[in-house]
Amino acid sequence: MTATALDVKLRQAVRKLATGVAVVTVWHGDVVRGTTVSSVAAVSREPLLIGVGLREGSGLTQAVAAAGRFAVNVLSTRQAPLAARFADPGRPPGLAQFDHLDWEPDAFSGAPWISGSLASLGCHLTATVPAGDHVLLLGEVVTARDGNLADGGPLLHFAGRLHDGTLWPIHKTTG
Numbered sequence: 647m648t649a650t651a652l653d654v655k656l657r658q659a660v661r662k663l664a665t666g667v668a669v670v671t672v673w674h675g676d677v678v679r680g681t682t683v684s685s686v687a688a689v690s691r692e693p694l695l696i697g698v699g700l701r702e703g704s705g706l707t708q709a710v711a712a713a714g715r716f717a718v719n720v721l722s723t724r725q726a727p728l729a730a731r732f733a734d735p736g737r738p739p740g741l742a743q744f745d746h747l748d749w750e751p752d753a754f755s756g757a758p759w760i761s762g763s764l765a766s767l768g769c770h771l772t773a774t775v776p777a778g779d780h781v782l783l784l785g786e787v788v789t790a791r792d793g794n795l796a797d798g799g800p801l802l803h804f805a806g807r808l809h810d811g812t813l814w815p816i817h818k819t820t821g
Contacts, residue, residue, distance in 0.1 A: 674713035684803035717757035722798035
């Protein structure tokens with residue numbers, strides 16, 4: 647197998663990791679940004695840390711580093727158009743990208759919390775870790791808003807596409 651063929655095979659295999667979709671936001675001075683990500687994970691319970699993978703050198707990565715804080719909006723299946731909007735490099739810049747959205751500033755980070763999200767988290771940036779062509783942002787969760795599952799199940803990214811994350815329990819828990 648050639649190096650190119652192996653690379654394609656490896657990338658295809660990694661695309662089979664189902665991940666939740668979120669919009670990461672930041673507001674620092676006159677800079678307001680948001681972007682869709684599918685690389686958010688809980689990292690630690692004590693302290694409560696999450697990790698977010700962002701492209702190295704992106705405007706959002708730079709704004710979060712300058713602000714030292716950011717927000718994560720965990721998207722529901724009903725927000726698939728929102729995921730597409732914040733993934734579009736041609737979207738309006740600055741605050742205009744939030745036009746026609748119902749949102750409020752997070753009390754801690756000041757970053758937009760988007761209404762209808764399954765959860766919104768305000769985070770203090772604790773570290774940035776180089777990770778290939780990306781940067782892993784580690785953030786301590788300082789504020790949170792828990793959404794309503796009536797707004798839909800989780801929006802998932804799998805095999806290069808968005809999917810309805812309908813939840814079907816595998817077994818019944820007791821307690």
